[in-house]
Amino acid sequence: MYIESQREYGWTLVPERFDDKGYSAASLDRPALSRLIVLARRGAVDQILIHRFDRLSRRVRDCTALLDEFRLLEIGLVVVTAPEIGHTAQDNFMLNILASFAEFEREIIAARIADSRAQLKERHLRIAGAIPLGYDSDRRTKQLVQNPMEAEILRWMFVEAAAGKRPAEIATNANARQFRTKANGQWSARQVVATLRNPVYVGRFKDGKGVRPGCHEPIIDMNLFEAVGHALDSRRTAGPMRTSYGEVWLLKGKIYCRRCDRLLTSHSCRHGVIVYRYYRCRATSGGRSPCGYQVPAGRLEAEVYLHFPWRVRRDMRSDQFRDAVVRMEYDPEMDEIVVLWRETES
Numbered sequence: 001m002y003i004e005s006q007r008e009y010g011w012t013l014v015p016e017r018f019d020d021k022g023y024s025a026a027s028l029d030r031p032a033l034s035r036l037i038v039l040a041r042r043g044a045v046d047q048i049l050i051h052r053f054d055r056l057s058r059r060v061r062d063c064t065a066l067l068d069e070f071r072l073l074e075i076g077l078v079v080v081t082a083p084e085i086g087h088t089a090q091d092n093f094m095l096n097i098l099a100s101f102a103e104f105e106r107e108i109i110a111a112r113i114a115d116s117r118a119q120l121k122e123r124h125l126r127i128a129g130a131i132p133l134g135y136d137s138d139r140r141t142k143q144l145v146q147n148p149m150e151a152e153i154l155r156w157m158f159v160e161a162a163a164g165k166r167p168a169e170i171a172t173n174a175n176a177r178q179f180r181t182k183a184n185g186q187w188s189a190r191q192v193v194a195t196l197r198n199p200v201y202v203g204r205f206k207d208g209k210g211v212r213p214g215c216h217e218p219i220i221d222m223n224l225f226e227a228v229g230h231a232l233d234s235r236r237t238a239g240p241m242r243t244s245y246g247e248v249w250l251l252k253g254k255i256y257c258r259r260c261d262r263l264l265t266s267h268s269c270r271h272g273v274i275v276y277r278y279y280r281c282r283a284t285s286g287g288r289s290p291c292g293y294q295v296p297a298g299r300l301e302a303e304v305y306l307h308f309p310w311r312v313r314r315d316m317r318s319d320q321f322r323d324a325v326v327r328m329e330y331d332p333e334m335d336e337i338v339v340l341w342r343e344t345e346s
Ligand SMILES: [Zn+2]
Pocket: 257, 258, 259, 260, 261, 262, 281, 290, 291, 292
């Protein structure tokens, strides 16, 4: 229609419309826009007419890149809802402002979405994501409602785990009984663990690294859930060799520096996914300067770990590990470890 009004200036339509309906202008990766750019580069376009500026691109940087390209190709740009815009410095300034507003608008929308997520959280509602086994999504409210058949499978799984069955065994048994995952697949040990750890079954939701309350009906009793959690924890703590993924300080508060008789402190640093842990003498208590050295945590923890027969090691819990040591001393000069063990019956 706008083109009709400009016909006296000799405007004609190229036969194609470049319409990215359904694609967000947040991205330049849109089929019609790509076609338009190809056509423009071939010299087949003199003027580009857009309805609203933010339909071109909502990112200032993308906009500027596009406009630069159009300018190099000597293509005019007309925004129907804005006054005629050419390629002078002032116009560029104007375009940038328009683009900034478009971007600002997009951020406002993003903020609004974040807001409504926060509100859902506050009201203990489910936000989005896969529906866990044992539940279905209510068609109207999108909240979790129990699926009685699947809830039975879950209860069975938790009871097995509480009875001491290993996740791999549970997976095998579940598959033998034709139990399926929510995605209708076979069970793996990993999926069993993920299921047994999912707080959704005690009426909560995972939230980042923590948990938030939900408003759905729990399937598993809290005591059972916690017992299973402990059982899984104790399996995982096979010893300090396997705890390198995180900050587990099995001997913290028990290791003393032989040179200055002060407690070693814990220190870790991360390189990519690997966490390096050290115990070090960095304390300045008593007004003395620290010795300043550090020992890899694994070296000291291995001393304790290897003290136990492998049969014990395999199922040892972290508190057992810790309790076995009354005091440990590290001698930086001799690189020696001295351990005072707690007396045991065996
Ligand atoms: Zn020291």
